[in-house]
Amino acid sequence: MNTLGQFARAALVSGIVFAASGAHAAGSLDLNLGADAMQFEAAGEITQGVALGGGVINSEYREDATIYHAQLLGVQRNRDRDVGIGARWTQFDTDYGNGGGVGLGGYGYVYLPQAPDVSLGGYGFYTPGAVTSGDLDDGYEVGVRARYAFTPNVDGYVGLRQAAADFDNRHGSRTLDRGAQVGVRLSF
Template identity: 50%
Template sequence: MNAITFLAGVATLALTTSMAQASGLDVNINNEAARFAASGEVSPGIELGGSLLSSDDNGGLTAAGIQLMGTESTRTYEVGAGPRLSHYDSDHGQGGGLGLGGFGYVYLPAVPKLSVGGYGVYTPGALTYQDFDHGSELGARARYRVAHNVQAYVGYRRVGAEFDDGDNETLDSGPLVGVNLLF
């Protein structure tokens, strides 16, 4: 992991939690990757979040991101959409850009503590810098509320990118387990 990228990720998370009272801390892992994320509501329906991903799945990858999302949450669903600024430091190239993404989860009526859904972010080539040409991140999760403020989940994540060399690379992919602490 590049020290500059790691420090940028830590700074992103520090900025996120200093600008907003934390409303969630999320950690997920698998055999080759770990991600830490924090988010907070800056005003009703607007969340600011940051994340740091370290992966050895397809070479080395450190990815940091900060996002601003409009969100809505009810007893039956959670949705959100907004921009995300990401930076990637990988064996395949460096750079990042401004993308647009969203998430959606539905609570199952038969099992009210269980929700299923996913998220996606796309970063087009017009909004990138350095070696990064364009990229995407897609994920799916099944979440279970084990306590009032704790969700445990299983899921799948795929982070893909194309760098200036023209090769499409899967930088990180695979199943994961995680926990989300809600405040």
């Protein structure tokens, strides 16, 4: 599928997320770009402290790889920190193999007291082999970011990400995306 088709799929996912979350709940849209990859995510609170989200990474790091995810997280954001912990379904569609599974993980950012518009942190999600399907044995996505709040509703950030999967076929373990990205997140 081409990048435009993947973007359309991600837009559909985001529409479903926002319809489920209702107009009164907090939500966000996130887009980041790297030398070999593009990622789009959307999330919305379905009730106070519980967020439903989804996204897609399209990477040409080594070969074509598309990684979709849907997640349900417990979240908390205040002036000191922004954290979320929960479950994520990740689906890998790659030149090396296809498959998906349920994993656990989360994210965490702390706001610097000396510079309250700056936050530092990261995220990680791991899908173990016990709960996978298709060619997937296990997989993960991890990243670190430095964010700056340009306005109360717009964050810009720079970061590093790595996504990898181990497939139950002749290809074995493969890094599917690795590198720096720059992004923007709109909150409402």
